[in-house]
Amino acid sequence: EQGYQEETNKRYNHIIQTLPKEKGWWFQNLFQCQGFWLPPHAVKSLLLLEDHFICNPSDVILATSPKCGTTWLRALVFATLNRSLYEFATHPLITANPRDLVPFLESYVYRNEPTSLPSPRLFSTHLPYTLFPDSVKGSSCRFIYVCRNPKDVFVSKWHFMNKIRSRELSTSLCLQDAFEMFQRGVSHYGPFWDHVLSYWNAYLQAPNQVLFLMYEELQRDPSVQVKKLAEFLGTPFSMEEENAGVVQEIIKLCSFENLSNLLINKDTNSDIIIKNPDFFRKGTVGDWKNLLTLEMAGSLDQATKEKLRGSGLSF
Numbered sequence: 001e002q003g004y005q006e007e008t009n010k011r012y013n014h015i016i017q018t019l020p021k022e023k024g025w026w027f028q029n030l031f032q033c034q035g036f037w038l039p040p041h042a043v044k045s046l047l048l049l050e051d052h053f054i055c056n057p058s059d060v061i062l063a064t065s066p067k068c069g070t071t072w073l074r075a076l077v078f079a080t081l082n083r084s085l086y087e088f089a090t091h092p093l094i095t096a097n098p099r100d101l102v103p104f105l106e107s108y109v110y111r112n113e114p115t116s117l118p119s120p121r122l123f124s125t126h127l128p129y130t131l132f133p134d135s136v137k138g139s140s141c142r143f144i145y146v147c148r149n150p151k152d153v154f155v156s157k158w159h160f161m162n163k164i165r166s167r168e169l170s171t172s173l174c175l176q177d178a179f180e181m182f183q184r185g186v187s188h189y190g191p192f193w194d195h196v197l198s199y200w201n202a203y204l205q206a207p208n209q210v211l212f213l214m215y216e217e218l219q220r221d222p223s224v225q226v227k228k229l230a231e232f233l234g235t236p237f238s239m240e241e242e243n244a245g246v247v248q249e250i251i252k253l254c255s256f257e258n259l260s261n262l263l264i265n266k267d268t269n270s271d272i273i274i275k276n277p278d279f280f281r282k283g284t285v286g287d288w289k290n291l292l293t294l295e296m297a298g299s300l301d302q303a304t305k306e307k308l309r310g311s312g313l314s315f
């Protein structure tokens with residue numbers, strides 16, 4: 001590690017001991033930091049962001065709660081922003097998982113020598129808006145947020161966690177225990193609702209700086225949403241592009257069917273804990289119906305209604 005991270009490390013070692021902690025969903029504890037439950041590496045990322053990250057006004061940060069469509073958003077934004085650079089037949093998304101094309105900000109800040117990224121730099125993050133340091137929030141960088149119905153988020157997360165647990169741990173996480181944690185907000189980067197509201201409020205205050213999308217709307221009418229993306233990025237599709245079917249090509253390239261069937265996204269050989277196939281399961285809306293009891297669904301709906309009351313946002 002380079003010297004410049006030494007002070008941050010000291011700060012981290014001190015702070016982490018003072019934070020409330022809960023047994024998490026797998027082998028890592030979650031730590032409550034400014035109201036949000038973060039895995040330990042994200043607590044450190046936050047400090048590194050505060051101490052060392054130099055935000056570029058042209059940066060574009062793709063923000064999500066885990067399981068809300070990070071992979072899809074990464075692919076769509078990468079393909080939209082760089083559409084003049086690549087042919088669809090030989091596109092980088094065919095040979096790389098979206099996480100390798102849009103770096104995770106929380107990991108990027110760990111690197112001793114940040115790689116130089118082309119401008120505008122694209123990052124992805126799970127951090128809630130309110131936790132970003134003023135150096136980021138006060139700059140003119142832009143955020144694109146995608147949220148998803150909490151019932152589907154919970155179900156997606158439960159499957160995801162158990163898939164990883166089945167490889168790394170010998171025990172699985174029972175649905176009831178997971179549900180209870182999610183409801184209490186003890187979930188990565190949660191409480192889920194507070195995460196959503198952090199970006200929703202930022203969007204209401206500065207709609208030019210924050211774009212707020214929904215997974216369900218992306219499914220319902222992807223071309224409207226992709227056009228929104230392009231406009232927000234300052235690169236609207238021209239008439240020629242629309243007539244040439246570029247929007248449809250992007251949607252097809254980034255679709256669940258296409259991405260999940262690529263060799264690179266079926267590859268289980270890497271030694272990282274979360275493997276490419278883990279990001280692809282069903283990619284549908286409403287899969288909660290296959291797992292949650294009516295009582296669980298009602299209880300989550302009630303929580304959502306209460307937490308979002310008065311915000312103007314609903315699922």
Ligand code: A3P
Nearest residue numbers: 067068069070071072156255256280281282283
């Ligand atoms: P399901 O578990 O409901 O299938 P994230 O990328 O934030 O980790 O979210 C993962 C969820 O998005 C999973 O949901 C996954 O199947 C779905 N997903 C991944 N790629 C997708 C795509 N290209 N289009 C639609 N959904 C996608």
